Amino acid sequence: MSPKKILLKFPSGIVEKPLIYHLVKDYDLMVNILKANVNPSKEGSMVMELSGDSPNYDQGLDFLRRQGVIVDRLSEGIVRNIDKCTHCGACTSICPSGALYISRPSMEVIFEDDKCVICGVCLKTCPVKALEPSVNGGNGKQ
């Protein structure tokens, strides 16, 4: 089963529990944490790619929900509007995950949405607003 991007929200009482460990150990799921904001005794959030066999996958999510975690399918993403992009490159040194980079020697800007962690910094940095939020459609094509 191909990985799905999910958003987890942790209430302050449970952030110190090793929940992701249980997803891996007890439900045999594969996790790839894309973005995490988890602080002791505070609410936390995490974006991850999660994949595994179908009964385990659903049982794993049920386990998280029983622990008080709010689980959402991540339906937002970032798309690059190729008609607007000028290939200037201003986004490439700012993107923290290497999803936006320059291909050499052509000097074209490439957007690999698989690597995008949806941090949103490019939305604010792109001088011509060629990077756009995409809701409901997941990650669009570049």
Place this chain on the structure above:
Amino acid sequence: MLPAEMPGISGEDVHVGVKKTYAEINEKIKSGKVVVVTAEEIIGMVEEKGVETVAREVDVVTTGTFGPMCSSGAFFNFGHSKPRIKMHRVWMNGIPAYTGIAAVDAYLGVNELPDHDPLNSNHPGEFRYGGGHVIEDLLAGKAIKFEATGYGTDCYPRRKIDTYLTLDDINEAFLFNPRNAYQNYNIAANVSDKTIYTYLGTLKPRMGNAHYCSAGQLSPLLNDPYYKTIGIGTRIFLGGGIGYVSWNGTQHSPCGARGENGVPLGGSGTMAVVGDLKQMKPEWLRGTSFRGYGATMTVGIGIPIPILNEEMVRYVSVKDEDIFAPVVDYSYDYPNCTGKTLASVSYAQLKSGVIEVNGKEVPTAPLSSYVKAKEIAETLKQWISKGDFLLGEPVQTLPSADSGITGKSLIEKSAP
């Protein structure tokens, strides 16, 4: 080094070989026999065939650049309403235009922002819409909201007008950019401990990145470093249409340090350019926003360089590894005008994606699109090859390294 001291420029080399005039090249353009290549293509040709052969074979070399150019804007004449109004204030899509000229004329600067823009009150501000965006919208055929107020005179009694305008509704609309196409430019880095937001983009702390803004070997003034063929009347690609060099640009400073190839090691020359906005294209004049800094416009410019002689071949065959620019700290040194530079690196190093500054590897990114610069040089090459574009011989070239021009600082003085 002065032009007269350049190797191969004065003395014994000048008498050899190739001499062409603008008129001869224009005859070749008209008869379809002209040979045009880009400033990128000529590099390999010269390496393969040598300067003299290339000088005979090639007539014109095209350059290009596509980067944010803040000192840009457009003059408009909106036509007279019934009854007439002397426009004391004008807004185009909420962006104020300068009206200190005749009744229904105005100048819209690309950095101009709406009256109630939050600016940097919630730092870093977004600056999503400014004068450059209005110009792009007009070129895209969009109707813009037009508002003007007047104070009422006997000959211009009206005090207010609100309407919508497209570019077709406006009488004259011409781009007039007081400073474009900087010959070379600083590379911006940030040595402080916090992220800074500049006109050269977002700079990460502790030199986490460095931004540069030039097309390097394709950039117009780097291919004619002493402005031997560029001056008032030079016909150019401007914003997707045809424009002209009208004067040297503001801050034109040709007397700074140069390398042995004549190429300036820092900012140096600039151009003022003009052209009919109505034949320009929105993809070549793009409204642009720099977070925490302001709004501006990205401008496409391409200049054809006539191969009048072998000297011009030497100039246009300059390559990225022979062009150097200074790395400047934008957290302290630039704002405080210390004049300090951190390093000098070549455009070949910059384009590789990493430079070394004081022993640290710093990732680089451009703000000027090399992809689009190439497209401009190619487009200009097509125009000339097809006979659609003749060279304009400058009536006067731009002041060069022997002009004695130096930039002045603004000094605070008490009343004289």
